Amino acid sequence: MKPLADPPLVDVRGLTVRYGDTTVLQDVALTLHPGERVAVVGASGSGKTTLGRTLLCLTPGARVSAQVLTVCGLDLLRAKPSELRSLRGGGVGFVFQDALATLDPLQRIGSALREAMAAHLTQTRAQAEARLLHLLAEVELPEPERMLAAYPHEISGGQRQRVGLALALCAEPSLIVADEPTSALDPPLARGLAALLRRLCSPGPPDTATAPPSKARPALLLISHDMQLVRATCDRALVLAAGRLVETGTLGRLLADPQHEVTRALLQAAGLAEVA
């Protein structure tokens, strides 16, 4: 299999997003192929969250224009609402910053996962239950019975974020978009989640030990300002500043030779570069 022959999962060229008179993104390009783990980094207000949301058309009130805006083969500029619904949570799984705000407080974890699967997959009840246990094992959550019966407030923050990841993985997506998934966690928990993201989104076929699905593992788009997390999880990064793409490259290159001041500042803040 030649990776170069794969069509890109995300193909964005000349993307501009405006809210009223404010230009949030200007002329941004992003290409992401299957098997890639890519980060979008930048300071607050740089437009990185908007970029992630634009890939799912989750930008109500925004004026979006682009030369190309294709995700999982779907042209977002012309997509029908039904196509967008199947893309959201189907082709693309989204992991949000705050799992407590994402999960319905009155819905048990098991019910939330079953609902997400039913929205996207056609499977028998037995298949669904088997997949449920498989998902919990994938995200390394112990005691599946207790977990499925629990309400969101009854489990820890780290566990909730793993449930969020399981929800994103429900429908065997081709791409996971994770927006600051560890910012509510302390460093050891953040590292645990980073290792999990990296493993679940590693290139190549799924682990034979745990995986019934025949699909390849999803690619990863990580949105973060934490360069420690980005370095541990991704292979390549795009740097945004004030809505524009200012630098892009492999993590190795960005760490060794950052060109833009924002890249340098983010590395300094994470203790990965000396403060002048």
Add this chain to the structure above:
Amino acid sequence: MSLQAAGLHLTLGARVVLRGVDFALAPGDRVCLVGDSGSGKTSLLRCLLGLQAADRGTVTWQGRELRHLDRRERLAFRRAVQPVFQNPAASLPPRMRVATALLEPLTIHGLAHGSEARQRIEAALRRVELDVSLAERFPHQLSGGQQQRVALARALLLEPRLLLADEPTSALDPVVALAVAGLLRKLCEDLGLGLLVVTHDAALPQHLGARVVRMADGEVGEAMAAAAWAATERAAWQTVQATAGSQCPTSDPRST
């Protein structure tokens, strides 16, 4: 002029959060308290501020136990030992203009009024590198970094000896956090303040030029140099990379 904790024990509900903690901070010291969530960092900070009474053990300021301070001494303690909180938006009164919020501590402590107060407030704003015109704004009209600088100005107006801060930069964007950390360091150096910062940030101790004290399970461990702590955390993050999944080809020409 030092703040000392000796043999602090604290139980909250069923959880033992402090197990015989000894700690001291004097003007000129800079210390970062690190450790996992639940290790007791914030509880120790609250005890040192006199916001939480310990079950056993003592907190003393200038040799006097906090719980035995009379009203006048307590006011002096509250002036000399200033807290800085994590969320600056929540620590500034939302319906007070910055100037009013900064005037309040001066009035309470009877330090200045009228044009004298006005001058001190402007000096404090300049010291935290803010434009004095921001004094007329409300907190919600400021950025997070500006709000945290106002919170610092408010603390500095009382000419404290010690600043005790719980995650003072964690609500800020990393680039802004770096600038606030630089300012905090400069203020402590210029004014000879003692600084205690509770943090999860591996790089912050280096930016503050502070030594690191690690807490675990309600106990205080050995002090270590900031660089050593940063290296420990970096190594822990590198383990993630090494253990979880293979590296993608890095010389990929497809990169946009």
